[in-house]
Amino acid sequence: MTARIFPTAQDAENAFYEALERADLEAMMAVWAEDEDVLCVHPAGPRLAGHAEIRRSWAQIFSGPARVRVHVTQQVAISGGMIAVHSVQENFSVEGAGRGDAQPAPVWATNVYLRTAAGWRMIVHHASPAPGQAQAAPREPGGGAPRKILH
Amino acid sequence: MTARIFPTAQDAENAFYEALERADLEAMMAVWAEDEDVLCVHPAGPRLAGHAEIRRSWAQIFSGPARVRVHVTQQVAISGGMIAVHSVQENFSVEGAGRGDAQPAPVWATNVYLRTAAGWRMIVHHASPAPGQAQAAPREPGGGAPRKILH
Numbered sequence: 001m002t003a004r005i006f007p008t009a010q011d012a013e014n015a016f017y018e019a020l021e022r023a024d025l026e027a028m029m030a031v032w033a034e035d036e037d038v039l040c041v042h043p044a045g046p047r048l049a050g051h052a053e054i055r056r057s058w059a060q061i062f063s064g065p066a067r068v069r070v071h072v073t074q075q076v077a078i079s080g081g082m083i084a085v086h087s088v089q090e091n092f093s094v095e096g097a098g099r100g101d102a103q104p105a106p107v108w109a110t111n112v113y114l115r116t117a118a119g120w121r122m123i124v125h126h127a128s129p130a131p132g133q134a135q136a137a138p139r140e141p142g143g144g145a146p147r148k149i150l151h
Numbered sequence: 152m153t154a155r156i157f158p159t160a161q162d163a164e165n166a167f168y169e170a171l172e173r174a175d176l177e178a179m180m181a182v183w184a185e186d187e188d189v190l191c192v193h194p195a196g197p198r199l200a201g202h203a204e205i206r207r208s209w210a211q212i213f214s215g216p217a218r219v220r221v222h223v224t225q226q227v228a229i230s231g232g233m234i235a236v237h238s239v240q241e242n243f244s245v246e247g248a249g250r251g252d253a254q255p256a257p258v259w260a261t262n263v264y265l266r267t268a269a270g271w272r273m274i275v276h277h278a279s280p281a282p283g284q285a286q287a288a289p290r291e292p293g294g295g296a297p298r299k300i301l302h
Binding site for chain 2: 036037039041043044045046047049074076078080081082083085087089108110112114115123124126128129130131
């Protein structure tokens with residue numbers, strides 16, 4: 001497979017979410033920088049480091065039966081020459097799910113891109129569960145489940 | 152109060168965690184960039200935007216009775232000229248808590264700093280619950296509570 005060149009961070013981001021929707025592991029990994037420290041936190045998961053570990057996680061996710069559509073909203077993009085940071089909300093819907101089926105929770109993602117010799121590539125993907133609409137403005141920002149979170 | 156100048160992103164990060172431990176709102180807000188789009192996601196919370204909204208959230212957090220110590224580990228720092236990205240684990244302990252008391256869950260944070268005319272300042276703080284030691288390598292990276300999270 002010829003590596004794709006992403007002329008902008010936005011091109012890399014588009015490819016990331018296209019690969020996620022298609023559950024296309026090769027396309028997904030083509031978005032990540034090869035030779036850099038790369039980090040990936042899936043929602044509520046551990047921090048994965050390095051191409052191999054991140055690849056394994058996506059292979060596992062893509063091996064599941066669910067196919068999803070992802071609608072990216074509320075993007076804030078910050079760019080500083082070599083590095084671009086995009087903050088987005090990921091809104092998922094499961095293909096084939098019935099009207100009464102629970103939909104996945106939305107996710108906040110911080111995506112960091114690096115301008116490499118081979119174009120823009122992802123170096124950090126930090127995703128975490130976002131509160132639903134009903135909890136959009138909780139009184140206690142450090143909310144969380146049984147164990148206390150203090151900020 | 153005279154604004155502090157942070158010569159490096161690390162200086163800004165140190166000041167951020169010192170302010171968090173001291174529950175010092177003025178010191179906390181002095182770390183954040185004033186004139187930029189700034190974003191803050193507290194664990195499991197909404198995404199807050201802008202100095203005023205972020206200030207309110209810290210004021211609320213600091214108004215609580217708990218005083219915490221935070222031990223920052225596993226830092227990965229990426230720097231690209233104008234922007235620096237630090238990924239860390241925040242490990243909290245509550246001051247005065249007894250041996251049997253539950254300690255707060257660890258948190259993954261992605262901290263983004265911008266080199267401004269007034270030194271390095273924080274522009275993004277994205278914090279989310281990290282799995283405990285026992286769940287350090289869950290089989291399903293999209294883990295989560297009742298609602299399914301697909302990646």
